Amino acid sequence: MTSDSALRIIASEADADVGAVMEEIGTRARAAARAIALAPADRRNAALQAMAAALRQRASCILAANAQDLADGRKAGLAASFIDRLALDEERLAAIADAVAEVAGLADPLGRVLAEWTRPNGLRFERVATPLGVVAVIFESRPNVTADAGALCLKSGNAAILRAGSDSFRSSTEIAAAMRAGLEEAGLPADAIQLVPTRDRAAVGEILAGLGGTVDVVVPRGGKSLVARVQSEARVPVFAHLDGNCHVYVDRAADLAMARDILLNAKLRRTGVCGAAETLLVDEACADTHLAPLVTALLEAGCAVRGDTATQAADPRVTVASEADWATEYLDRIIAVKVVAGLDAAIDHIERWGSHHTDAIVTTDEAAAGRFLAEVDSAIVIHNASTQFADGGEFGFGAEIGIATGRMHARGPVGVEQLCSFKYRVHGAGQIRP
Amino acid sequence: MTSDSALRIIASEADADVGAVMEEIGTRARAAARAIALAPADRRNAALQAMAAALRQRASCILAANAQDLADGRKAGLAASFIDRLALDEERLAAIADAVAEVAGLADPLGRVLAEWTRPNGLRFERVATPLGVVAVIFESRPNVTADAGALCLKSGNAAILRAGSDSFRSSTEIAAAMRAGLEEAGLPADAIQLVPTRDRAAVGEILAGLGGTVDVVVPRGGKSLVARVQSEARVPVFAHLDGNCHVYVDRAADLAMARDILLNAKLRRTGVCGAAETLLVDEACADTHLAPLVTALLEAGCAVRGDTATQAADPRVTVASEADWATEYLDRIIAVKVVAGLDAAIDHIERWGSHHTDAIVTTDEAAAGRFLAEVDSAIVIHNASTQFADGGEFGFGAEIGIATGRMHARGPVGVEQLCSFKYRVHGAGQIRP
Numbered sequence: 018m019t020s021d022s023a024l025r026i027i028a029s030e031a032d033a034d035v036g037a038v039m040e041e042i043g044t045r046a047r048a049a050a051r052a053i054a055l056a057p058a059d060r061r062n063a064a065l066q067a068m069a070a071a072l073r074q075r076a077s078c079i080l081a082a083n084a085q086d087l088a089d090g091r092k093a094g095l096a097a098s099f100i101d102r103l104a105l106d107e108e109r110l111a112a113i114a115d116a117v118a119e120v121a122g123l124a125d126p127l128g129r130v131l132a133e134w135t136r137p138n139g140l141r142f143e144r145v146a147t148p149l150g151v152v153a154v155i156f157e158s159r160p161n162v163t164a165d166a167g168a169l170c171l172k173s174g175n176a177a178i179l180r181a182g183s184d185s186f187r188s189s190t191e192i193a194a195a196m197r198a199g200l201e202e203a204g205l206p207a208d209a210i211q212l213v214p215t216r217d218r219a220a221v222g223e224i225l226a227g228l229g230g231t232v233d234v235v236v237p238r239g240g241k242s243l244v245a246r247v248q249s250e251a252r253v254p255v256f257a258h259l260d261g262n263c264h265v266y267v268d269r270a271a272d273l274a275m276a277r278d279i280l281l282n283a284k285l286r287r288t289g290v291c292g293a294a295e296t297l298l299v300d301e302a303c304a305d306t307h308l309a310p311l312v313t314a315l316l317e318a319g320c321a322v323r324g325d326t327a328t329q330a331a332d333p334r335v336t337v338a339s340e341a342d343w344a345t346e347y348l349d350r351i352i353a354v355k356v357v358a359g360l361d362a363a364i365d366h367i368e369r370w371g372s373h374h375t376d377a378i379v380t381t382d383e384a385a386a387g388r389f390l391a392e393v394d395s396a397i398v399i400h401n402a403s404t405q406f407a408d409g410g411e412f413g414f415g416a417e418i419g420i421a422t423g424r425m426h427a428r429g430p431v432g433v434e435q436l437c438s439f440k441y442r443v444h445g446a447g448q449i450r451p
Numbered sequence: 452m453t454s455d456s457a458l459r460i461i462a463s464e465a466d467a468d469v470g471a472v473m474e475e476i477g478t479r480a481r482a483a484a485r486a487i488a489l490a491p492a493d494r495r496n497a498a499l500q501a502m503a504a505a506l507r508q509r510a511s512c513i514l515a516a517n518a519q520d521l522a523d524g525r526k527a528g529l530a531a532s533f534i535d536r537l538a539l540d541e542e543r544l545a546a547i548a549d550a551v552a553e554v555a556g557l558a559d560p561l562g563r564v565l566a567e568w569t570r571p572n573g574l575r576f577e578r579v580a581t582p583l584g585v586v587a588v589i590f591e592s593r594p595n596v597t598a599d600a601g602a603l604c605l606k607s608g609n610a611a612i613l614r615a616g617s618d619s620f621r622s623s624t625e626i627a628a629a630m631r632a633g634l635e636e637a638g639l640p641a642d643a644i645q646l647v648p649t650r651d652r653a654a655v656g657e658i659l660a661g662l663g664g665t666v667d668v669v670v671p672r673g674g675k676s677l678v679a680r681v682q683s684e685a686r687v688p689v690f691a692h693l694d695g696n697c698h699v700y701v702d703r704a705a706d707l708a709m710a711r712d713i714l715l716n717a718k719l720r721r722t723g724v725c726g727a728a729e730t731l732l733v734d735e736a737c738a739d740t741h742l743a744p745l746v747t748a749l750l751e752a753g754c755a756v757r758g759d760t761a762t763q764a765a766d767p768r769v770t771v772a773s774e775a776d777w778a779t780e781y782l783d784r785i786i787a788v789k790v791v792a793g794l795d796a797a798i799d800h801i802e803r804w805g806s807h808h809t810d811a812i813v814t815t816d817e818a819a820a821g822r823f824l825a826e827v828d829s830a831i832v833i834h835n836a837s838t839q840f841a842d843g844g845e846f847g848f849g850a851e852i853g854i855a856t857g858r859m860h861a862r863g864p865v866g867v868e869q870l871c872s873f874k875y876r877v878h879g880a881g882q883i884r885p
Contacts, residue, residue, distance in 0.1 A: 445836025
């Protein structure tokens with residue numbers, strides 16, 4: 018049975034009983050996970066290369082499916098930004114295939130010896146990277162996630178259950194078929210990458226309930242309503258990705274030109290990414306010299322500014338900021354600005370209103386920077402650089418499946434190493450415990 | 452307000468409204484967590500030493516409370532093994548105080564640079580160990596957990612919410628008061644260690660719901676009913692500690708004397724620990740020479756043996772094993788024994804019936820050992836040593852709060868390093884993202 022026909026058969030069953038279909042997917046994923054976990058790196062990499070080739074070979078099928086998704090989306094009146102995320106063309110599809118091939122080139126994350134020591138009794142301990150098992154990724158509009166997530170899971174020895182948004186369902190189905198063909202070509206089980214073959218939202222509930230213990234971790238990639246549903250329903254571990262309410266704090270010892278460059282980049286390079294800055298905090302000790310130029314630069318770059326009283330005084334175009342603004346992830350050309358009474362007040366503000374994602378300080382004072390990096394409890398804390406470096410690629414991880422804001426297991430960019438667990442190997446010579 | 456009076460005030464409120472009391476505990480824990488996270492190592496260690504001293508000074512109070520718990524327990528007809536776990540005396544209490552002092556002597560788990568690298572654009576990245584935040588420990592009879600868990604959480608910069616079993620409630624309350632006194636003596640907030648001041652089981656439900664987002668991880672330490680409740684109700688991450696259905700596989704290339712020593716130690720050194728062996732698998736290729744001596748050794752050491760047909764043939768005292776035996780964690784002087792068709796069959800049996808806790812192979816064949824250690828998907832895999840080394844102390848972790856069988860974050864013994872999260876510190880010189 019080819020991977021395509023297997024998908025179609027499941028799809029026809031899906032209409033009958035989502036629970037039964039999902040249970041079957043879980044069982045298949047668990048079985049495939051074991052085979053993938055034990056597959057050598059060169060075979061996993063061969064599968065990734067075969068996937069990339071299949072994505073290129075099947076371009077016309079994938080683009081035709083995408084055209085149908087787009088037509089339905091326009092008919093349904095989806096926002097232009099949503100349509101843009103959904104749309105594929107030859108160039109975007111080639112980039113997707115290239116990204117899969119690049120994952121093949123990453124160092125093998127499995128089998129890394131993370132620690133090694135010997136005890137006085139001669140027992141030698143090794144902590145070694147292993148796969149997590151079965152990773153379920155729930156995503157929305159972007160069909161490329163099917164390829165990206167599938168590739169990262171395979172590289173890290175995990176089986177993937179992918180649940181695409183209903184608007185990208187056809188595109189994702191064709192991409193998943195190509196991924197599965199690549200697995201089979203390399204002699205690996207196609208079920209290591211399964212796309213949920215139904216648009217029924219009940220499937221999400223089944224995944225969050227763990228599919229009878231087969232799901233090891235859920236990765237939600239989507240908006241607030243998805244995250245809220247995952248948080249309230251999940252019975253399995255989650256790589257939580259909450260808001261990116263990121264701050265830039267301009268300290269009294271900040272170089273103004275550097276602060277301006279970092280601020281404009283952090284806010285405006287791309288406003289829709291989770292590492293985009295949403296609030297600017299300015300130390301009152303440098304407000305006289307730094308506040309107006311920073312606010313003016315933002316306004317002139319086309320960014321709306323909502324500010325406290327001091328910020329409103331700096332420029333008549335500044336509108337009033339309410340408490341809600343300190344908590345808002347705009348993901349838009351809007352920024353909240355506040356003057357704070359120095360480093361401690363800045364840290365307090367970030368701890369109170371921030372989302373523990375990414376926060377930056379601009380300062381030439383190493384001691385202030387050290388305190389900021391130590392005391393701000395965020396996944397990523399940055400001194401003298403843009404918050405938009407919050408990205409697995411910029412970290413050198415090659416690719417990421419998301420940025421985790423929880424404190425468990427993975428925090429920050431989730432790349433292939435973060436998709437690993439570990440085990441202890443203990444080497445003895447007959448030792449028994451007294 | 453002293454820590455004792457604070458506890459008493461909460462206790463009197465507890466009768467009124469468990470939900471309100473637990474919410475207050477969560478709020479206090481979160482506030483204390485921040486202070487503890489930023490406290491330098493020498494202050495956290497000073498608190499641990501002060502706690503140990505307070506435990507010694509308050510011995511008579513603690514033992515009096517324990518005597519009341521014991522009297523109630525006997526009246527309620529608790530099993531002798533339960534009473535033994537509950538009972539304290541001068542010696543046990545001194546050992547508890549010593550254990551707390553020893554935690555002070557462990558290396559500081561916070562601030563460790565776990566990784567460090569520089570990107571071509573000059574950005575320097577560090578991954579640094581940080582606390583998890585608020586750790587909730589739900590335990591049953593052993594009052595020493597109050598001290599052990601509190602000490603490990605403090606050492607790792609976390610605030611602890613401790614929920615004692617109702618049978619050890621008075622003992623745990625007095626121990627917690629000593630721990631809180633130690634915190635205050637070192638100038639740290641007593642609320643970094645809070646004991647839930649009510650026996651009401653509704654408190655467990657509140658903790659598992661996360662106390663309004665204040666609980667970062669739950670550590671259940673107890674029997675199957677607690678674990679089952681945690682698995683079905685928890686809305687927050689859990690360091691799952693499931694069964695320790697541990698195996699010893701005696702390979703065809705096993706030295707018989709070594710196999711016997713390891714087997715007897717793994718099964719019988721202590722039968723009630725999670726690292727105790729529950730099933731012996733014997734390679735059919737050495738069954739003729741190894742099976743009968745191993746079975747006889749077990750029987751002569753007072754261990755009941757339940758076996759498959761081949762094992763029953765080896766000794767008339769062997770009773771029949773059913774499928775349920777392969778899945779059972781006896782925690783008693785009983786073992787299940789099966790003859791298997793070599794290494795692959797042994798691995799398949801362990802993967803099918805085991806609990807992914809700790810499994811050992813005895814063999815002189817390095818290749819067979821290598822395959823066993825690679826392919827058995829358990830937290831701890833051991834070559835030529837007893838499964839009873841599954842213990843944080845034996846790993847060199849100093850002390851453990853439990854042994855995790857999940858694959859997320861912590862796997863195997865959970866010591867102070869496993870009670871840590873991490874963050875990324877990024878050091879720039881004005882870099883912006885192109």
